[in-house]
Amino acid sequence: MNPCSTTLTQLRDAIAKGEISAVQTAQAYLDRIALHDPTIHAFHETYNERTLERAQQVDDGKITGPLAGVPIAIKDNLCTTFGRTTCSSKILDNFQAPYTATAVAKLEAAGAIVLGKTNMDEFAMGSSTENSARGMTANPWDTTRVPGGSSGGSAAAVAADFAPGALGSDTGGSIRQPAALCGVVGMKPTYGRISRYGLVAFASSLDQIGPFCRSVEDAALLLDAITGHDPLDSTSLNEPVPEHYKTVRQGTPKNLRIGLAKQYMSDANDPALTKAVEQAIEVYKQAGAEIVEVDLPHTEYGIAVYYVVATAEASSNLARYDGIHYGHRTENPDDLVDLYAASRAEGFGEEVKRRIMLGTYVLCSGYYDAYYLRALKVRRLIKNDFEQAFEQCDAILCPTTTGPAFKAGDKTDDPLAMYLNDVYTVNANLSGIPGISLPAGLTDEGLPVAVQLFGSWFDEARLLQIAQVYETATSHQHHRPTMGN
Ligand code: GLN
Numbered sequence: 323m324n325p326c327s328t329t330l331t332q333l334r335d336a337i338a339k340g341e342i343s344a345v346q347t348a349q350a351y352l353d354r355i356a357l358h359d360p361t362i363h364a365f366h367e368t369y370n371e372r373t374l375e376r377a378q379q380v381d382d383g384k385i386t387g388p389l390a391g392v393p394i395a396i397k398d399n400l401c402t403t404f405g406r407t408t409c410s411s412k413i414l415d416n417f418q419a420p421y422t423a424t425a426v427a428k429l430e431a432a433g434a435i436v437l438g439k440t441n442m443d444e445f446a447m448g449s450s451t452e453n454s455a456r457g458m459t460a461n462p463w464d465t466t467r468v469p470g471g472s473s474g475g476s477a478a479a480v481a482a483d484f485a486p487g488a489l490g491s492d493t494g495g496s497i498r499q500p501a502a503l504c505g506v507v508g509m510k511p512t513y514g515r516i517s518r519y520g521l522v523a524f525a526s527s528l529d530q531i532g533p534f535c536r537s538v539e540d541a542a543l544l545l546d547a548i549t550g551h552d553p554l555d556s557t558s559l560n561e562p563v564p565e566h567y568k569t570v571r572q573g574t575p576k577n578l579r580i581g582l583a584k585q586y587m588s589d590a591n592d593p594a595l596t597k598a599v600e601q602a603i604e605v606y607k608q609a610g611a612e613i614v615e616v617d618l619p620h621t622e623y624g625i626a627v628y629y630v631v632a633t634a635e636a637s638s639n640l641a642r643y644d645g646i647h648y649g650h651r652t653e654n655p656d657d658l659v660d661l662y663a664a665s666r667a668e669g670f671g672e673e674v675k676r677r678i679m680l681g682t683y684v685l686c687s688g689y690y691d692a693y694y695l696r697a698l699k700v701r702r703l704i705k706n707d708f709e710q711a712f713e714q715c716d717a718i719l720c721p722t723t724t725g726p727a728f729k730a731g732d733k734t735d736d737p738l739a740m741y742l743n744d745v746y747t748v749n750a751n752l753s754g755i756p757g758i759s760l761p762a763g764l765t766d767e768g769l770p771v772a773v774q775l776f777g778s779w780f781d782e783a784r785l786l787q788i789a790q791v792y793e794t795a796t797s798h799q800h801h802r803p804t805m806g807n
Contacts, residue, residue, distance in 0.1 A: 326486075329537045343391075347391055358482060362462055362484075363459050365395065365439065367439055376430075388543065397473050399446055414522075423520025442496075446473075446524045447673050450740065515559060533545060582718070594771045596721075599720065599773055620706075627701050628752060633677045721771075721774060755777060
């Protein structure tokens with residue numbers, strides 16, 4: 323078997339049965355990365371020696387667990403004691419974290435092997451991975467196009483078969499949007515479902531770690547590995563964890579109600595997306611689901627609210643990069659103030675600076691009530707919309723993006739156009755609900771499109787079951803980009 327062209331679950335089973343060794347698997351992925359990643363640049367670095375060592379330990383029976391021997395790519399904002407954690411920023415160039423993120427530690431405790439760190443927009447701010455200080459990532463379906471962002475490297479790694487699964491973070495869409503543009507499954511769990519300990523903070527009330535993979539079943543398997551309460555993150559839910567994988571294997575939920583909101587259907591969407599959503603509606607009807615209209619009247623304020631709340635939190639979180647504690651420090655400053663100012667001016671990229679300025683502005687005393695406080699109030703209304711909607715349905719179906727992957731460079735001069743990429747994703751973060759993006763076929767040009775499903779708070783198990791109904795009825799997840807072998 324070719325370990326690079328299976329799903330994560332199939333690979334896990336093949337290794338467990340001894341059909342392929344963990345070392346053969348690791349070597350096959352490392353070889354594929356060495357061959358194709360110079361074109362894609364999904365990874366900043368891979369840990370070849372460590373990967374092969376751990377794979378050998380799996381083969382020797384010293385490492386066991388539900389993910390034994392499965393290689394995983396992780397986003398470069400997840401701290402690891404091995405390698406560097408740079409957030410694709412100059413300010414963290416050469417940063418070596420003193421601890422490992424809980425989600426990553428849990429993955430490895432389940433037997434998985436961290437292959438390497440993936441490219442991202444600097445500090446996860448962006449929708450195309452073009453804001454990386456370390457070069458962009460190409461979309462494996464068309465290398466002149468962006469992979470989406472900010473977790474573009476993780477999405478591209480799974481799409482290019484460099485890893486059967488990856489972790490990313492989603493603050494306003496950064497897992498679901500790149501998953502959609504790269505034709506893979508991407509899930510943002512409920513806020514609080516997964517520990518954020520060791521995830522470099524962008525906007526702490528919105529950030530959530532989640533999986534990229536090739537099937538819904540894979541997402542469930544990864545979720546089981548990383549979920550759970552962590553005393554090191556007080557926002558992680560302290561309740562027994564449902565068994566997502568087992569639930570998904572049990573099959574289809576009965577009496578399904580799928581919600582549709584007119585606020586997510588726009589004539590401005592690419593026709594391929596409208597068609598994808600229509601087809602998904604058909605799939606659910608065929609499966610016996612009831613289709614219900616839900617109203618999410620505050621949807622249109624999502625982008626404005628998000629770019630107030632997220633920048634406010636970012637301006638506070640990024641204050642720690644001062645040139646003294648850690649990270650880049652300027653040479654020969656005139657005095658202490660100059661040291662702070664010059665280190666930050668040299669270390670941060672343009673978009674990060676823009677966000678820090680916006681965030682500082684909305685928090686300053688004269689504007690706090692008019693912007694930040696007001697945004698929090700509207701955020702509450704957006705959450706209320708979903709609370710009401712989920713009284714009428716089990717999941718809400720909508721597009722993930724307004725169109726397929728755009729050309730590199732197309733939106734770099736227009737921050738607002740870039741921000742508008744998130745119209746269909748940010749409200750899940752603002753309200754905390756889980757969302758999953760699923761491959762939904764290709765445009766005439768051969769670019770992936772996706773549909774998105776929202777679930778109610780902490781209802782991932784049912785959301786995954788509902789997603790699987792669509793996946794089983796279609797064959798979209800089997801489309802792969804042709805990149806040579
Ligand atoms: N594209 C959004 C932003 O730039 C979302 C980023 C994210 O989810 N990390 O803020």
